[in-house]
Amino acid sequence: MKRSLLALLVLVGAVLAPTSAEAADGPALRVPEAALDAALVCSGDVGGSAHNPILLIAGTTLTPEVFVWNYGPALTALGRPFCTVALPDNGMADIQVAAEYVVHAIRAVSAASGRDVDIVGHSQGGMVPRWALKYWPDTRARVGDVIGLAPSNHGTVVASAVCRPGCAPAFWQQRTGSAFLTALNSGAETWAGVDYTNVYTVLDEVVAPNLNDHGSSSLHTGQGRISNVGLQDVCPAHVADHLTTGTTDGVAFALVVDALTHDGPADPARLPADACTRLLMPGVDPVFLAVNEARMATVVATQVALYPHVPAEPALAEYAR
Template structure:
């Protein structure tokens, strides 16, 4: 067995070098750490990664190592790319402040099966943990929260490798917008959109039991004026039990923040940075409310950056509505046991699901101040 392991490591290293697959994920990585990285992505506990390692490596892009310990991984949302979400927003600002920043590009603009997309996050966290030699902070937007939480739940080593999970407008309990898309397309929607319907099998498995498994500090930042991940004061979809759940309106009452502009919002960024820069989750009492509320765009970003970011509504909407209709994918074998006993199939009636979600007929999950 030891001989086979050595042969596998040598073979994998040769393939990575020959194909260039390791360039994005392991650029500037000393050779002495390559074996550790290979171990981290191939021999760690949890389900075997089914995605080709070349694709996983190509999707991970890192800048130069910063002066701070560890690394920050940015995970984008539905209908977007890593570049569209982060290249003019969190990447340059965090890099300028000494963070080692990496992005992961989820397949098909994050329209593919979220279970598959989660493998990209698993690979990224393991690789960054080995490469940068410290705990990884993960910042997500929208659907990205689902991939990060799925990775923590079903791959036991991931939670131990994380310091913070910071979610911006996370669709943790689904969104009625997904039901609306399914209703509009009549025969279904893209795979990940179908998985974001509030009664999907994916969300039923993800949210059954402990919503914040041991590992990172969880911060969920959201807005009551989000038009995509629609929330209410009593039953906000982004809020998860056991996390620090903060609406931007708790810092600045009546502040209007929509879904994609959450990435450039000054208050959301202040909360995210508070979690990054301090032990534990974000703490509203540490926020300089006057400074945060006086700004529309996060410090270090410009109004032009915000406008370009807001313009990504167009490619996001086009990709969602023009992609051929698909049903929700079946759960992977490793996730089926996580389903509640009374849940076997998702609702095939998007109109009934939409009405039920809109009026909160399932009842509130938790009370959020």
């Protein structure tokens, strides 16, 4: 009887234990594949380009529509194929679920192109790829650059005040010191073979504090090559705030292009001499700027006001505990 029970336990263990391939790939994705596929939209010749495809990820409260009037036309003009991934619920829901969309996007775009994927993300969109890289190890060999524009890598003190009466799950998770961010930043912050550019502004009113390269957006540990760049260190009189850093800012865009077109992360020393005079990035039409910014602000305000609040941070997934 004892031998039979032992044999049964061994058999069950063999069935339930992950294979080496599963362990290398990370946990199974829980989001249905149809939903993951529907969230990914690509433009340009992803499969035939001589350049790495770019994956654009919007910040909390926003959707890929925000890139239609800035990074979309700018990258098209540069001849760079790009894809966007729509995070669920405008990025307001559990970021652990949003990360699965990013994992799927990295795998799909890399497979379609046969090349590394370069990621450009704003706010949460610059931070969530790090969760994907941390817990789904196979993605690390598929990513060349992670370029964060005002990324919430270490959260924000602003969210603590916002969440006192309850708030959206993603706001809870982006509070400074949250369980989510503690898990994300435990151990190495970066991975070998991936280049990290983190662009921040001291005038960031959302991701704060960001007064220097030890603020929320910056990274320092791990084996990835890292560049933490303050816009005011490049251009002392620069006035970019949180939203403009990721949507219209000419200096931020110049740093993005520098990272995309050179080995390693962005280097401010390589920027053109007139970089500080470029208030708007290419692709932004000044005639429609006010209208587009007003639409963006309306989307942000609507999500903040109407998205259902929860009383506490979502529990960490078992794989992250």
